[in-house]
Amino acid sequence: MTTLMNDPGTTGRFGDYGGRYVPESLIPACQEIEAAFRDAWADPGFRDRLTTLLTVYAGRPTPLTPARRLSEELGITLLLKREDLTHTGSHKINNVVGQALLAQRMGKRRLLAETGAGQHGVATATAAALLGLRATVFMGERDIERQELNVLRMHVLGAEVVPVTSGSRTLKDACNEAMRHWVASTDDSYYCLGSVLGPHPYPWMVREFQRVIGEEARAQCAAELPAAVPDYVVACVGGGSNAAGTFAGFIGTTARLVGVEAEGGAAATSGRAGVLHGFRSLVLQDEHGQVREAHSVAAGLDYPGIGPEHAHLRDGGRARYATVTDDEVVRALVRLARTEGIVAALESSHALAWVIRAAESGGIAPGSTVMLTLSGRGDKDIASIKELL
Amino acid sequence: MTTLMNDPGTTGRFGDYGGRYVPESLIPACQEIEAAFRDAWADPGFRDRLTTLLTVYAGRPTPLTPARRLSEELGITLLLKREDLTHTGSHKINNVVGQALLAQRMGKRRLLAETGAGQHGVATATAAALLGLRATVFMGERDIERQELNVLRMHVLGAEVVPVTSGSRTLKDACNEAMRHWVASTDDSYYCLGSVLGPHPYPWMVREFQRVIGEEARAQCAAELPAAVPDYVVACVGGGSNAAGTFAGFIGTTARLVGVEAEGGAAATSGRAGVLHGFRSLVLQDEHGQVREAHSVAAGLDYPGIGPEHAHLRDGGRARYATVTDDEVVRALVRLARTEGIVAALESSHALAWVIRAAESGGIAPGSTVMLTLSGRGDKDIASIKELL
Amino acid sequence: MTTLEESLLARRATGRLLVPYVTAGAAPGWTDVVRAYADAGADAVEIGFPFSDPMLDGVTIQEASDRAIARGTTVTAILDEVTALDVGVPLVAMTYGNLVFQRSGAEFCAALAASGLRGLIVPDVPLEECGELAGAAAKEGLDLVLLAAPSTPRPRLRDIAERSRGFVYALTRMGTTGERDEVPEQAARLGRDLKELTDRPVLFGFGVSSPRPAADLARHADGVVVASALMRRLLDGARPRELGEYAASIRRALDQGAR
Amino acid sequence: MTTLEESLLARRATGRLLVPYVTAGAAPGWTDVVRAYADAGADAVEIGFPFSDPMLDGVTIQEASDRAIARGTTVTAILDEVTALDVGVPLVAMTYGNLVFQRSGAEFCAALAASGLRGLIVPDVPLEECGELAGAAAKEGLDLVLLAAPSTPRPRLRDIAERSRGFVYALTRMGTTGERDEVPEQAARLGRDLKELTDRPVLFGFGVSSPRPAADLARHADGVVVASALMRRLLDGARPRELGEYAASIRRALDQGAR
Ligand SMILES: Cc1ncc(COP(=O)(O)O)c(C=O)c1O
Numbered sequence A, B: 001m002t003t004l005m006n007d008p009g010t011t012g013r014f015g016d017y018g019g020r021y022v023p024e025s026l027i028p029a030c031q032e033i034e035a036a037f038r039d040a041w042a043d044p045g046f047r048d049r050l051t052t053l054l055t056v057y058a059g060r061p062t063p064l065t066p067a068r069r070l071s072e073e074l075g076i077t078l079l080l081k082r083e084d085l086t087h088t089g090s091h092k093i094n095n096v097v098g099q100a101l102l103a104q105r106m107g108k109r110r111l112l113a114e115t116g117a118g119q120h121g122v123a124t125a126t127a128a129a130l131l132g133l134r135a136t137v138f139m140g141e142r143d144i145e146r147q148e149l150n151v152l153r154m155h156v157l158g159a160e161v162v163p164v165t166s167g168s169r170t171l172k173d174a175c176n177e178a179m180r181h182w183v184a185s186t187d188d189s190y191y192c193l194g195s196v197l198g199p200h201p202y203p204w205m206v207r208e209f210q211r212v213i214g215e216e217a218r219a220q221c222a223a224e225l226p227a228a229v230p231d232y233v234v235a236c237v238g239g240g241s242n243a244a245g246t247f248a249g250f251i252g253t254t255a256r257l258v259g260v261e262a263e264g265g266a267a268a269t270s271g272r273a274g275v276l277h278g279f280r281s282l283v284l285q286d287e288h289g290q291v292r293e294a295h296s297v298a299a300g301l302d303y304p305g306i307g308p309e310h311a312h313l314r315d316g317g318r319a320r321y322a323t324v325t326d327d328e329v330v331r332a333l334v335r336l337a338r339t340e341g342i343v344a345a346l347e348s349s350h351a352l353a354w355v356i357r358a359a360e361s362g363g364i365a366p367g368s369t370v371m372l373t374l375s376g377r378g379d380k381d382i383a384s385i386k387e388l389l
Numbered sequence C, D: 001m002t003t004l005e006e007s008l009l010a011r012r013a014t015g016r017l018l019v020p021y022v023t024a025g026a027a028p029g030w031t032d033v034v035r036a037y038a039d040a041g042a043d044a045v046e047i048g049f050p051f052s053d054p055m056l057d058g059v060t061i062q063e064a065s066d067r068a069i070a071r072g073t074t075v076t077a078i079l080d081e082v083t084a085l086d087v088g089v090p091l092v093a094m095t096y097g098n099l100v101f102q103r104s105g106a107e108f109c110a111a112l113a114a115s116g117l118r119g120l121i122v123p124d125v126p127l128e129e130c131g132e133l134a135g136a137a138a139k140e141g142l143d144l145v146l147l148a149a150p151s152t153p154r155p156r157l158r159d160i161a162e163r164s165r166g167f168v169y170a171l172t173r174m175g176t177t178g179e180r181d182e183v184p185e186q187a188a189r190l191g192r193d194l195k196e197l198t199d200r201p202v203l204f205g206f207g208v209s210s211p212r213p214a215a216d217l218a219r220h221a222d223g224v225v226v227a228s229a230l231m232r233r234l235l236d237g238a239r240p241r242e243l244g245e246y247a248a249s250i251r252r253a254l255d256q257g258a259r
């Protein structure tokens, strides 16, 4: 168990998954990033700079909030790791600050990023502004229409938003396009990937940059809980970065790890092994191998794959992956808002919906302790919730 | 100087200002609140509960972020007190958590509140949900149209939003209506006022609940600045609560205190002494004494008066009050976004606009240190900025 | 010259008191409304000086105030018109602190007195805040009327009863002005308490809407102030004569007494 | 049976090599396009197996892939059609890892070989990831073509040149596929480097759009793969004959050599 969630070595393999499935033209860039990351991650100066920015700029550590009224209703002890309180409103900032510092260290002038809901795009635009880098964000045309506010935020932050008109015109196509663009501009541009996806070293590097969630939560649980370790550790899974960062803090404990996917984007549950966007993992695809579009109420979970490390954790049974319906998710969001005064992101509400269902059905025993990562705030979702209420 | 920003006694006077100008029917309620607040504020148990909630729930302490790139451009050292990182996204939560705890302690079942931009309404709905209270928020019909997102947030949080159709159908009328409603329901309802306004003890109590901003900032400046105290302490002023809370931390220091108002809502600059909403202060009014509507790009500053303590600080010269134009404000917002990756609220951007103008015109000497309270985040303003870019 | 209080005391000797209200400037012929009230048997007339933010008023009087302000009504203009108005019963000004303190309470009181007004009601200037204003009013022979509410505790009620001049304005209920039909229990109690504490006239105000309830209420005190019920009619287009008739109907009910 | 590489080596002896491309299923008569290419003097034909997320392809081939998928094109269907197709020159499959690894690389290679295909290009399966696939391909007598990029460092280029089979696919530039007019400096360098390192045929691909630049490029290696320029015409409605004529025009330019 202790060999899980470690350095995946130069091949970037997590069991059968991971790797570096990119065109030859990107190999040197990936190698360069891997080398730079290994060097930076071993450099206390880099780590200090990162910690300082996460602290004085991004608002870390984030609190662990006991959800008192909801806990009482559910008969459990529910603790919320509050990534919604970070600057820009989701855990995405942890990763992006790390990668932007790395890009700067590598002498790059521009960050490229894909975005679906726009949270990662906003975070990238933010980190770029902070460090004086340029930012170019690829976003599906359909997502641009659906997430107008985040597009405006990126503009205000000075980022260029490039509409992607190919394929389904959503996140998956934005990834393709970002990679295509990256191929043509590796000299001055750094591809700032938003989840534990992509070619090695991204899945590992992003997990390491998100590890701060789990490590803080672990220490906070130790202070908060008599048993020091919660019975369950739960996080939503789109690509899987907030879950990976969370799980990393608890991998060596007895906590049961649960990743929650959207029913309509459940790669861990209904995906088959495949290769997409540079890595091998579980991928939603039709019988012929064409990648399917994911569909859920949460734009940030509309990705047809999961990070390779999650596929590995699933195969080995160390983590389990569950799905919830859009309907459960919206109800969970409203319930948390009305019991605790916290409007969580639709993405994060997936984790919550599972906890509610499990607690109410006895799947989680009464009296259990549950640590849930609230990956982001729901302000961005208010308009779409309106129609679902 | 040391007698400034203390307990204003039972009369609630700050020099010539303040007092309790309410109908007889509200006098007992105000007295009850004053007594309860005095009692609670002297009770370490209450203070502990408040501090705990502000810490584990609302995300305090907030960081003090050095604005490195903007500082360099301006030739000063600019430090930002990050109230934008609190839960719900503005300093309003500090006050509301305090008052909600007080209401609960007083056995009240419902919070009443007025709101303009909706920030205070959202904060009130939030605290009510957290403590299991009901919330009724009065909001001008015009503001409801302009700030649809915050209205939806309140709905999701379970609050009732009552449209106010009288007068100018904006904040000032929402205040009137909230008070009218309060008169009729003092038994079970607590009026949760959103700024350092209203009858005694509100201006004092709200300042005390916001004092945490200034106290944290003072300690953070001491750690950050060689001189321990900044040369300038700057905050925007609508009613004046974030400024009052900020100033309270620096009142005994040599720091110059600057409150920044919107040109179209500059009660400290162009107001005359008057009585509005239960207190005597500087009020924007026509020659006949009819209260004028305030107009600015920032809905949260559209209030025609200022807190009585600010009027007193102005008269005594301890603080000065300046105005900035809508145009300067929007430019300041965009500039901060692009140099530091922080999208501030339009309200907070007033303080920033003044600093930029003063630094660029020599009004602030090169090399000066400036502590600025960033009262909230600009997500709510993105849509309106769009049209101004 | 007799004061407001002397005048009301004298009239109280012969029956229940009626004080109808009009917002100055709410309609072009508003002074005719004052006259019609007097003719209908009012014992005094309350004249509202419109304020942009009438915190204690319900929707009807808010709207009347907005209309008056929109028509350019100012304190000076009202005083000019009132100066020329002699209707045989005392006139009482009702307005908010911001208008009163525009220059100073003393100046405001002097101006009212010079225009022949005999009393002043300022709902947002309660006991604690009224000291200076009370002095200024007294100096001008103007009675500063204080309000008492169902929520006012007994000791404070005593202070109010003592320091009010002209009459004590007893609020029938905790809400803002506006029409309501039932007679609240708490009003009866407040009336009794005040009558125990003072010999000054005690009038009920707020929500006195029609003859029968007015008469019911008046049994617990010395009379009533009628405002919203009249102003709603005025906003709906009623002529002075019609308003006078409505006031007269209340007058009759008061005179007949109640069940 | 001769391998792809043997076949190309034989043809290289007499001139520059031309490998035109078509996305299988992009238009109803796509196999006629293959035939037309062969008739126009192609030395081999590259057949794209459409994938939903063609990371290395530009807009033209993306669109062709989308159309093909929308028309219900599957690997099985393509192989069925290809089996019946004998055009006299070797056919090379080009697709992405996800289709190749659907069941296993071995199964995929076996199926290709069974349908008579002679080579395989999988742009997102680079050197490090191709070990197993290379073994499977070799077993089936299928040449697994590797790509080399302008960014590829010298030692790595050597590995690629060594382990590639059939030919070495030299990317003319760092961007995705698509038409461009100038001959990039870096392409010339890459061609020279590869020619130094290996005797295997070296073909340029990506952005070879018209006869003249094709001929210019070919001087630095052994020939060219032409894709987007042909596929854009196909998308615009060109018939197989017209595509064949365009391929022939490049054939002529290659044969005449360049300045
Ligand atoms: C708030 C929030 N949570 C979760 C996710 C899903 O990403 P991941 O699974 O990488 O944490 C997103 C993606 O946009 C997000 O915005």
Ligand SMILES: Cc1ncc(COP(=O)(O)O)c(C=O)c1O
Binding pocket: B090, B091, B116, B117, B118, B119, B120, B194, B195, B196, B236, B237, B238, B239, B240, B241, B242, B243, B299, B300, B301, B345, B347, B348, B375, B376, B377
């Ligand atoms: C972000 C923000 N800042 C400032 C203000 C102004 O209030 P105050 O002057 O009481 O701090 C508001 C009011 O809504 C606000 O939302």
